[in-house]
Amino acid sequence: xxxxxxxxxxxHWRQASLVLLPALVAAGGLGGALADGALASSLLVQSGTxxxxxxxxxxxxxxxxxxxxxxxxxxxxTGTAHPLRMGFANGLLNGLCLAQQQQILGATYTLMIxxxxxxxxxxxxxxxxxxxxxxxxxxVLDMDGLVDLNINGPDxxxxxxxxxxxxxxxxxxxxxxxxxxxxxxxxxxxxxxxDDLQVPGLLTTPGLxxxxxxxxxxxxxxxxxxxxxxxx
Amino acid sequence: MNRWRQLLSVAGAFALLVAVAVLPGEGHxxxxxxxxxxxxxxxxxxxxxxxxxxxxxxxxxxxxxxxTVKNNVTIRLSDGTTVTTTQYTFTQLQVNSHxxxxxxxxxxxxxxxxxxxxxxxxxxDTAGQPETTVMWGTIDNICVTVLIPICGVQGLLNFxxxxxxxxxxxSGFDARVYGIQTIxxxxxxxxxxxxxxxxxxxxxxxx
Numbered sequence: 001x002x003x004x005x006x007x008x009x010x011x012h013w014r015q016a017s018l019v020l021l022p023a024l025v026a027a028g029g030l031g032g033a034l035a036d037g038a039l040a041s042s043l044l045v046q047s048g049t050x051x052x053x054x055x056x057x058x059x060x061x062x063x064x065x066x067x068x069x070x071x072x073x074x075x076x077x078t079g080t081a082h083p084l085r086m087g088f089a090n091g092l093l094n095g096l097c098l099a100q101q102q103q104i105l106g107a108t109y110t111l112m113i114x115x116x117x118x119x120x121x122x123x124x125x126x127x128x129x130x131x132x133x134x135x136x137x138x139x140v141l142d143m144d145g146l147v148d149l150n151i152n153g154p155d156x157x158x159x160x161x162x163x164x165x166x167x168x169x170x171x172x173x174x175x176x177x178x179x180x181x182x183x184x185x186x187x188x189x190x191x192x193x194x195d196d197l198q199v200p201g202l203l204t205t206p207g208l209x210x211x212x213x214x215x216x217x218x219x220x221x222x223x224x225x226x227x228x229x230x231x232x
Numbered sequence: 233m234n235r236w237r238q239l240l241s242v243a244g245a246f247a248l249l250v251a252v253a254v255l256p257g258e259g260h261x262x263x264x265x266x267x268x269x270x271x272x273x274x275x276x277x278x279x280x281x282x283x284x285x286x287x288x289x290x291x292x293x294x295x296x297x298x299x300t301v302k303n304n305v306t307i308r309l310s311d312g313t314t315v316t317t318t319q320y321t322f323t324q325l326q327v328n329s330h331x332x333x334x335x336x337x338x339x340x341x342x343x344x345x346x347x348x349x350x351x352x353x354x355x356x357d358t359a360g361q362p363e364t365t366v367m368w369g370t371i372d373n374i375c376v377t378v379l380i381p382i383c384g385v386q387g388l389l390n391f392x393x394x395x396x397x398x399x400x401x402x403s404g405f406d407a408r409v410y411g412i413q414t415i416x417x418x419x420x421x422x423x424x425x426x427x428x429x430x431x432x433x434x435x436x437x438x439x
């Protein structure tokens with residue numbers, strides 16, 4: 001965990017420590033589970049918008065569709081967002097950084113999680129059934145194989161069931177919503193704003209770091225990847 | 233008389249701009265069966281059900297290779313309604329500058345894809361063979377340049393493209409597109425000519 005820089009920061013840390021403790025314990029548990037790498041785990045990041053950056057995200061059986069996602073604010077108000085939900089049956093990541101700002105006792109802090117290594121030539125994080133709810137993303141999107149644009153959202157496919165049959169409407173898209181289907185997709189140098197990130201299946205990573213920064217901090221700009229990912 | 237002369241000169245200019253292949257275009261076999269949920273209508277005229285809202289696609293400058301046109305194609309949308317539109321098939325579709333795609337749902341939710349510079353909706357596969365890109369929709373404007381840009385030549389494009397393959401550089405592309413499908417039979421990770429190469433930004437906005 002990063003130390004705050006000034007006198008005011010130290011005061012805020014003391015005040016915030018009790019509030020931060022549960023989140024850090026949970027995060028520490030995740031870090032402990034993954035500390036040695038190549039361990040089965042899952043990742044769920046929700047509540048509020050998250051900045052996501054990665055040098056490259058590659059996956060097979062890729063689909064995206066606009067969805068309705070209900071949410072509840074800190075004040076208890078509810079609403080419905082309409083993000084672009086992206087799903088990968090199998091995914092490989094070349095570094096990952098997540099940053100989320102939190103208001104604690106009137107002060108802003110940023111919880112930052114980084115996974116993987118710093119080698120832009122390795123896709124060292126592997127995931128299964130990755131789902132991202134996206135508000136915006138900047139980067140380079142490549143799709144290949146069979147690619148369909150504006151396919152009806154519920155008709156896209158990503159994961160298969162136990163019998164090897166594609167799960168119907170895997171992204172839970174309402175009818176008549178914009179969808180994309182591709183054999184594989186690769187996003188390079190991605191800087192995105194997401195509502196949540198879910199990896200309910202296997203997640204393996206050689207490294208995980210969790211830090212808390214005073215103020216509004218951002219993930220560093222991702223470097224360009226070198227080489228190409230292997231087959232997951 | 234002047235009107236006929238104008239029309240003939242535009243048609244001649246258009247014919248000069250296109251490189252003509254000797255054989256008419258052939259339809260291609262779609263690589264996958266359509267995926268629809270129980271209760272949904274079967275696709276018609278294209279391999280999947282597109283949404284009822286067409287994408288608005290603008291491209292400042294593009295290069296189309298091996299373009300063939302099939303006019304009066306009836307396609308079925310996901311709400312079960314049908315529309316009669318035009319099917320454009322390319323072996324390469326290179327975006328030379330600025331492509332902007334907008335899809336607006338009935339509730340006002342808009343998805344935009346903005347590609348500020350070059351991109352691709354179809355290229356060469358790893359075996360060096362042209363891929364196939366098929367687009368279903370209506371071109372509202374397209375310009376070709378003979379000394380000066382000549383716009384509104386989509387009618388000529390549809391006419392010539394219906395019986396000969398065209399290679400053309402064009403600008404001012406403005407179309408309502410129900411669906412785009414690209415097929416790469418030699419998809420590979422190391423390929424740098426992926427059929428869909430979109431360096432830019434995807435954004436979702438809600439009203």
